Amino acid sequence: MIAPEFFYAAVIVMIGAFLALLRVFFGPSVPDRVVGVDTLNTLIVAGMVLLGAAYDRTIYIDIAIVYALLSYVGTLAIAKYLQGGLE
Amino acid sequence: MSAVTYVIYAFLTINIVFNLLGSFSLHRFPDVYTRLHGATKCTTFGTIFAVLAVVVHAAYQLHLTGDPKYLQMALHSLVALIALLLTNPTGAHAIAKAAHLSGYKPAKAVIDAYEDKLRGGAE
Numbered sequence: 001m002i003a004p005e006f007f008y009a010a011v012i013v014m015i016g017a018f019l020a021l022l023r024v025f026f027g028p029s030v031p032d033r034v035v036g037v038d039t040l041n042t043l044i045v046a047g048m049v050l051l052g053a054a055y056d057r058t059i060y061i062d063i064a065i066v067y068a069l070l071s072y073v074g075t076l077a078i079a080k081y082l083q084g085g086l087e
Numbered sequence: 088m089s090a091v092t093y094v095i096y097a098f099l100t101i102n103i104v105f106n107l108l109g110s111f112s113l114h115r116f117p118d119v120y121t122r123l124h125g126a127t128k129c130t131t132f133g134t135i136f137a138v139l140a141v142v143v144h145a146a147y148q149l150h151l152t153g154d155p156k157y158l159q160m161a162l163h164s165l166v167a168l169i170a171l172l173l174t175n176p177t178g179a180h181a182i183a184k185a186a187h188l189s190g191y192k193p194a195k196a197v198i199d200a201y202e203d204k205l206r207g208g209a210e
Contacts, residue, residue: 005099009137013102013103015107020113029191034182034186035122038178038182039127042127042130046133061163065163065167072174075181076177078185083189
């Protein structure tokens, strides 16, 4: 472990991701759960970039790029399904 | 500790504060739209500063060691930041529009301008 400050920052960001996961579990409506998943994706990208700096591995940051783009496609697909098809 | 270390600590602190504020705002707001507003704005701003901290760290290590893998780390972090900045607001907009079209109304709202626009009324 090269830089421990990035590791502890990633741990605290993951605590925030756990709070977003609680909204996914206990959300009273479907859009609440989608908002929770969207927040979770953003926090996971931040945590992956911080872990890539902490462990000195650039490949984690590349995976964060791909995760950001794929989670965007997933969010758009869920939103289109929720509003009742393509219009 | 050099001045660059203090800059990295300041950026990481801003990142932690705003990401935790975004997570708490999911639990402290009454309906979908206010939760989306708080969570998306705060986590986007916090993630900008996380990536900036990584870029400053990588640039400092590149200055110290001259290893080209730190240049790669900084550039790929900036690509991740650009991808997140382009996709996060458009995803939030799509979620809000889909929630309104599927019948979830804003709680405690007096004026719903999008509902008036859908009915063909005046702006």
